[in-house]
Amino acid sequence: MPTLASQGETIRLQPATRRSRRFAGPWTYLFLAPAVLLFVVFIAYPIVWVACQSFFSEDRDHTASFVGLETYWAVLGDPVFWIVVRNMVLWGLITIPVQMLIGGTVAYFIERHTNAWRGFFRTMFFLPVVTSVSVISLVWVQIYAPYYGIGQEYLRHFGIIMASSPIGDPSTAIYALILVNIWQWTGFSMLMYVAGIANLPTEVLDAARVDGARGLRLAWSIIIPMLMPVTKSLLLLGIIGTLQTFPVVQLMTGGGPNHASEVFGTYVFRTSFVLGDTGKGATISVIVLVLALILSLVQIVYLGADLAPSGHKEESR
Amino acid sequence: MSKLELKAVSKRFGAVEIFSPLDLTVEHGEFCALVGPSGCGKSTLLRIIAGLEPPSSGKVLIDDEDVTGQEPPDRGIAMVFQSYALYPHMKVHENVGFGLRIARRSAEEIKSKVAAAAQKLRLDALLDRMPRELSGGQRQRVAIGRAITRDPRIFLLDEPLSNLDAALRGGMRVEIARLRQSLGATMIYVTHDQVEAMTLADRIVVMNKGRIEQIGAPMELYHHPANRFVASFIGSPSMNFFEADVRDGNGDELVLRLADGSDMVVDRVISPVTSGRVTLGIRPEHVELGTAAGTGNCMPGTVVVVERLGCDTLLHIDATGRPLVMRQPRDLAGIHAGERVTCRFPAEACHVFLN
Amino acid sequence: MRRHHPNISRIVIHAALFALLAVWMIPEVYMLSIGLRTPDQAFDATLMAWPLTLDNFATVIRDNAIVSFFLNSLIVTLATVAIVVACSTLFAFACAVLHLRWSLVLYATLLTTLMVPLASLVLPLAILLKTFGWVNTYAGVIFPYAALGAPFAVVVLKAFMEDSPKELFEAARVDGCNAWQTYWHVALPLIRPALVFVGIWQFIVTWNEFFLALIILTRNEVKTLTIVPMQYSGLYMANPGALFAVLTLIALPLILLYVVVQRAFVRGLLAGAVKG
Known part of the structure; x- marks a missing residue:
């Protein structure tokens, strides 16, 4: 019954063009338009602008002159820049693992060992995330305050007496800020792990239990490895979050004392808006941007691009 | 009721050819089943007929009208999906009437058509339920109801029963046959289950690796499979095959020599073979339990497993190294694993295929 | 044990x-x-x-225009959430369901936004918004927030749509829907849990955003709640009771909102992860 095709060639491609009119015609590109427009105007254009600007220097009479990489060398030669780098490294190295550890542990016990109180715990530990960061900052300033802050009061019970506020001391300021950040964002790690744990396939956990894994053993050899996607997302989000750090520092120390707690946010803010040095501000912006892209790329190359909550795999399809 | 024609339709994704140009005609009111193993291209073919996928070349004609470039709703087709694809956020009556709503039909018309479909499919009591509140069989009926309201010229059904458990599947099969009689519509039915194809279809299209292997009525495929693939695909359990050499190809009978040296004599009704290597095929239900002192066309073997299905008994036999399945319509209470038996191949029931 | x-x-x-x-x-x-x-x-x-x-609360509510800051926050946040939800669902639909040519390239480009720290954008954004005349306007923060928030929403929603059964969209097509009708009648209702999650998260992030608001919103009429505590910390230097009453009032709306919606939020988070 089958006969060979002869007219096959002549009508090729015609179907696709005609049928496209109604369901998937060119007009459907309008679906992409709003997001792309936002991106071009408010993300891409500023980036290009700032990149160009970083090669210019503005004089007193508002004429810009091309200076090439000069501002870059100036920024790299600025000791404050290196304090910022050190602070950012400290920030990332401390906050990310600590948040994962506390958040993960809390999530594990909430999900596996509570029932009636589960919703309550989930909500309460997340509250700092939804508390306005500017409020948090002022509350912690009060906590850290000497004489009347409860932080100092509690430390006294352990025999630690500080003469001044930890955020007023250059050697402790950054750690004091990191503590606030950990306090605020651990709830986020917790909730991500909660989602991950709640969605673990029960068959695998049952199989592990049949194999005799229980308690810590189960957590260590089954649950933690299976939560890797969440951990990867948290790492990526943590690094981006570290580079975003601004409000806590700006409100609690302003980057001081004497630049001891300076981060990229405050550094850019001070240079661009307080000192009004657009060229240098632009250069720092570009450096932060490049750093962020490199860190993200390194991570995506080594760990894959798990980004969405609970490790949706985007690159897998 | 409509006629469907495919003319030299082919499909490729990039460099991968799903199927080479093929022709197919489905007549008015015919129930045509596309069967084949998964990946044979049957579902893609159905999607091309539906208009969800453009063919790489060729034409699709419905009632002699070229619909190749048309959108699915313009073709007058309706489709029942494997997963039913009920809109989870709509009640049953909204699901059934959605197509009419999109076509901006009046509320009364939608209501009466939904009611008519519901009555036909005994969905009346379910109209205000959500899909998640329905059982598998009920969802299936809703999916069919959604197809009916469109008054389609052609029904397309993509593995509609494969998500149901075995017990329901039998019932739904009867339901579809009944529905088909009451609607009298042209139906194209994709399945990998040859039982569904055999019981429901007027005509079966057997596909394999993007090619049509054979087209024919169910019994025609059963009795006269065109090649080894069709022979093995139609019928359950599958046909037994043995490699053989033609020893004597002249006369009314064909003499084949099997690998163990024994000879088999078969009728040469459909085998235009005179020499060379061939495959001898015989269905399990045609193998006879011979006596030990059997004369010709016999093969000795040892029973490995006995499956008692109630009405039938399946014997899995080790015939000197080669597996052989036979099906006997009786109890065979006396036969157990390990027993030596003799299997007789009636000459008129043997098929011979060219290698 | x-x-x-x-x-x-x-x-x-x-x-x-x-x-x-x-x-x-x-x-x-x-x-x-x-x-x-x-x-x-x-x-x-x-x-x-x-x-x-409760004296402190009585004092600060009597003396200050907290309510107007609250309304500013509400306007900015709701507008941002609306824009983000609209843009990201449309974009995700075009990528995941329509499979438009080039849409994946655009998607990858859009994703880089996730890695851009705001610190490197505030300066050019401030200058851009000045050119637009949008300094001290709601639009001046709403659109940048939407641009910064949309990519994350797109990631979540696109993954969610891809995990939805493809046959539903095909059924809609057989039922006669065009792309827009498929989006409106099928895709949007289908992704509702993820949409709720994305909306709530965007709400939290926008409500609490500080950096850009600090630079763009300098006049009292447009300031959002997040940036006002600073001015109170000077005002009530000697009266911490009043200051912390203000802080509580500022923090409370979002905390209460979260307690109310947390169930839907967590459900969306869980639903987004179920399929993987």
């Missing part, structure tokens, strides 16, 4: 969780407690001081 004494281990775990939670909640309780103190207790270094008084 655990097998034989399930109740004991349950009690121990609950006790430990409550203890940790108690420590964790100290700053929040402390904030509330200072706001509820009389002036002469205000500098006591204790978590709670008795008796409680």
